[in-house]
Amino acid sequence: MALLRFIPVLYVASCTLAVVKENFKSCEQSSFCRRLRGFKPEISHYELDLSDIQLTDNAVETKLTNFEDNSHFKISLSAVHGDIFRIQVDELMGLYPRYRPQYALNGEPQAAKLSVVDKSKDHITLQYSDNKATLHAKPFKVEFFKGDSLVAVLNSRGLFHFEHYRTKPSENENNEVEQQKKEDPGAWEENFKSHHDSKPKGPSGVAVDITFPGAMRAYGLPEHADKLPLRSTNGGEPYRLYNLDVFEYEIDSTMAIYGAVPVIYAHSPKHTVGFFWHNAAETWVDITNSKDGNVMSSLVNLVSGTQEHSVSAHFMSESGVMDMFVLMGPKPRDVVKQYASLTGVAPLPQYFTLAYHQCRWNYNDQDDVTNVVAHFDINNMPVDIMWLDIEYTDGKKYFTWDPVKFSNPEQMVNNLTSTGRKLVVIIDPHIKREAGYFLHEDSLANDYYVKNKDGSVYEGWCWPGSSSYLDFYNPKVVDYYKGLYAFDKFKGTSDDVYIWNDMNEPSVFNGPEITMPKDCIHHGGWEHRDVHNEYALTHTVGTFKGLTERSPTRRPFILTRGHFAGSQRFAAVWTGDNAADWSHLAISYAMCASEALGGISFCGADIGGFFGNPDVELLQRWYQAAVWLPFMRAHAHIDTRRREPYLFSEDVKNRIRIALRLRYAHLPLWYTLFFEHEITGEPVIRPLFYEFPEDSEWYDIEDFKIYNGGSHNIPVSLDKILAFYRGGSIIARKDRPRRASSLMHNDPFTLYVALDNKQTASGTLFVDDHASFEYRSKKYLYLHFKYADNTLTSNLIDKTDYPTKEWVERVVIFKPPPGVKGAKLTSKTLGSVDLETSYTSENKALVIRKPGVNIREPFSIKLY
Numbered sequence: 001m002a003l004l005r006f007i008p009v010l011y012v013a014s015c016t017l018a019v020v021k022e023n024f025k026s027c028e029q030s031s032f033c034r035r036l037r038g039f040k041p042e043i044s045h046y047e048l049d050l051s052d053i054q055l056t057d058n059a060v061e062t063k064l065t066n067f068e069d070n071s072h073f074k075i076s077l078s079a080v081h082g083d084i085f086r087i088q089v090d091e092l093m094g095l096y097p098r099y100r101p102q103y104a105l106n107g108e109p110q111a112a113k114l115s116v117v118d119k120s121k122d123h124i125t126l127q128y129s130d131n132k133a134t135l136h137a138k139p140f141k142v143e144f145f146k147g148d149s150l151v152a153v154l155n156s157r158g159l160f161h162f163e164h165y166r167t168k169p170s171e172n173e174n175n176e177v178e179q180q181k182k183e184d185p186g187a188w189e190e191n192f193k194s195h196h197d198s199k200p201k202g203p204s205g206v207a208v209d210i211t212f213p214g215a216m217r218a219y220g221l222p223e224h225a226d227k228l229p230l231r232s233t234n235g236g237e238p239y240r241l242y243n244l245d246v247f248e249y250e251i252d253s254t255m256a257i258y259g260a261v262p263v264i265y266a267h268s269p270k271h272t273v274g275f276f277w278h279n280a281a282e283t284w285v286d287i288t289n290s291k292d293g294n295v296m297s298s299l300v301n302l303v304s305g306t307q308e309h310s311v312s313a314h315f316m317s318e319s320g321v322m323d324m325f326v327l328m329g330p331k332p333r334d335v336v337k338q339y340a341s342l343t344g345v346a347p348l349p350q351y352f353t354l355a356y357h358q359c360r361w362n363y364n365d366q367d368d369v370t371n372v373v374a375h376f377d378i379n380n381m382p383v384d385i386m387w388l389d390i391e392y393t394d395g396k397k398y399f400t401w402d403p404v405k406f407s408n409p410e411q412m413v414n415n416l417t418s419t420g421r422k423l424v425v426i427i428d429p430h431i432k433r434e435a436g437y438f439l440h441e442d443s444l445a446n447d448y449y450v451k452n453k454d455g456s457v458y459e460g461w462c463w464p465g466s467s468s469y470l471d472f473y474n475p476k477v478v479d480y481y482k483g484l485y486a487f488d489k490f491k492g493t494s495d496d497v498y499i500w501n502d503m504n505e506p507s508v509f510n511g512p513e514i515t516m517p518k519d520c521i522h523h524g525g526w527e528h529r530d531v532h533n534e535y536a537l538t539h540t541v542g543t544f545k546g547l548t549e550r551s552p553t554r555r556p557f558i559l560t561r562g563h564f565a566g567s568q569r570f571a572a573v574w575t576g577d578n579a580a581d582w583s584h585l586a587i588s589y590a591m592c593a594s595e596a597l598g599g600i601s602f603c604g605a606d607i608g609g610f611f612g613n614p615d616v617e618l619l620q621r622w623y624q625a626a627v628w629l630p631f632m633r634a635h636a637h638i639d640t641r642r643r644e645p646y647l648f649s650e651d652v653k654n655r656i657r658i659a660l661r662l663r664y665a666h667l668p669l670w671y672t673l674f675f676e677h678e679i680t681g682e683p684v685i686r687p688l689f690y691e692f693p694e695d696s697e698w699y700d701i702e703d704f705k706i707y708n709g710g711s712h713n714i715p716v717s718l719d720k721i722l723a724f725y726r727g728g729s730i731i732a733r734k735d736r737p738r739r740a741s742s743l744m745h746n747d748p749f750t751l752y753v754a755l756d757n758k759q760t761a762s763g764t765l766f767v768d769d770h771a772s773f774e775y776r777s778k779k780y781l782y783l784h785f786k787y788a789d790n791t792l793t794s795n796l797i798d799k800t801d802y803p804t805k806e807w808v809e810r811v812v813i814f815k816p817p818p819g820v821k822g823a824k825l826t827s828k829t830l831g832s833v834d835l836e837t838s839y840t841s842e843n844k845a846l847v848i849r850k851p852g853v854n855i856r857e858p859f860s861i862k863l864y
């Protein structure tokens, strides 16, 4: 450890990182993507039968026919509570059932009332609140209106295609030559590198286009290591959604990585519309933005009859039903909340989970763990959670401990908890195929594994070597799996031990594209092809149930790498195996902002970068930046040099210490934002377009300097962390430095009041026990702070109570009125008290000392 101090301050990261692109398919190498993308915009050959419709209070259902091959489908349009339309299309009398994701939706969407406003033989218009949908019979398309504005058109480009299941044309059929000519060579079976996909059910793709007239930009479709606004994919690769363990993923790329959230938002200053493609199969999405080319704009002009901008998306999936939600907006806040109303929100996490996490592949042994924490303490750096990667297990057998290196996990955990810390250990879904390993024996005996197409148990290669994969689609597997987290099963764990689910895309080192073959079979007869993007979610559901039953009074904490729409209800995510490179630091913000819009707010990136050695400048900057993402964890590859923040020079340590303390000071803010997320569905972090910043001001949090909206060049030294409070906000902080967040629970608050140009501000604060579910029984405080007319007031928003020792130690007002002589506090128990005030140098801020009031008590402070 001492040696590292002598490493020159500036050394250059020597690693060269590159994804092996050849391991992953391009659209052209995937039969269904090639087929569906190959269709050119045209007049749709699908037609609705409006002569025979079934109408209920909430839905209209009718028949859709592809008059080219005379295949038939049922289609329904329904209204969902919260300004959402839902369109579902499935085969009529299909050869096989089609898969619907089972876990993404947070229960069945609540139906709303739909009324017919207009009907003829070529169209029907339905209304719900100020939203209208017009189904056109021929050519088939659906127009969506907010008020009188056309905001979305489904199948405007005629790219709707539904490949119905059919029997394979036999070799000796007369028109064989004709058939072969039309059929894509990969339609009935397909090879990629050395892998064969047998495709027993043949081609089954579904695709649709949706155009958003007037839209300037689109956002969404996490997870990609790309900028936040979606790019036009004409001439390039579509955005791919297929959960994959991509070794050394590259940035500025539409390649698939670990997670898939098929929701998109099209935005213009006038309205924002969302589209959720509820499908768990491999999906590719082409984006066309009229600003980026002239081909589309001419087409869109045909549609909307105007010269407006527009964005169009073309969704293509390999299998499953078509289940589509159109989120009618009208603002970014509305579409994101509409999406949250479908797929749910992250439940309030425990307070400590928002603090700083220290991880490495691997902490060598239990003494190493104890030592690292001791060094944080010696160096006055806060840390809450230590993490153990795969090496803690006995030979990569999950739910066991290495008998030599981790011989006494109870004592190690006790050592951690005695200083207010927690532990997180990794549990992956691949199971080592080793005779005598209880989990493998149980799984074989009870038929818990995913199968090959011939019904035998599937074997793949992962960390433990030969492995099989638990099939969480079998309810018995979930029951069994959750039981493994019981304290008497997973020895050495306690209420203070939490779980990291990694490698659950699933990652299979010797599988096609490093994952499971698509013709593997899950419980219920579903092919892996149908459920792939949902697999990680089923894994975290099992873990979530396990932790909830193990510790019924503690909120679970799970980190997952693979994820799907709805994962936010069970787990936090991180951006996976990034690299020690400035570009990866920069993209971490775009990636987490995109996840947040996709419902998954609890997101972070490995501080320092997983692969490679960051130079000290990058490492410091990474800490400084990570303060402002919801999940803050340092992690590093096993081949990297140790980089715990106490290993560096005094200068560097000091900067990182300041960053960590800044994080801890703002924990009340993060916690309040997560509480509000659970109530409202609003993201915890928000890109600027979400908040419409035109008339906002920002206050530099260090020197109180004011910036108006727009763009500014601001010089930053290494000591400078660029962060702003928005004019008009009140932020409650805990500024006393501590070793861990658990030791701050009773600490006092400082209220930072950043006035807007009307000399007003407001803010909220959530306070509770930090760990239990008691907040769901009204045992919490939710406060509203308001500053107006030179008076700060605090009041309860909800009629709830939580007895707390937390109190107000100080108030700091940015851009205060001049000439303040003092302040008067009024509260029920304290009565009327005069408070000391003083200005900072240059009168940029006013400090009010020691209000002393308990945070539970409503109060006012008037300046005079």
Ligand SMILES: *[C@@H]1O[C@H](CO)[C@@H](O)[C@H](O)[C@H]1NC(C)=O
Pocket (backbone or CB within 6 Å): 366, 367, 370, 408, 409, 411, 412, 415
């Ligand atoms: C726990 O801490 C004590 C005191 O520092 C130490 O002696 C012991 O080895 C630690 N135990 C483990 C399992 O880390």
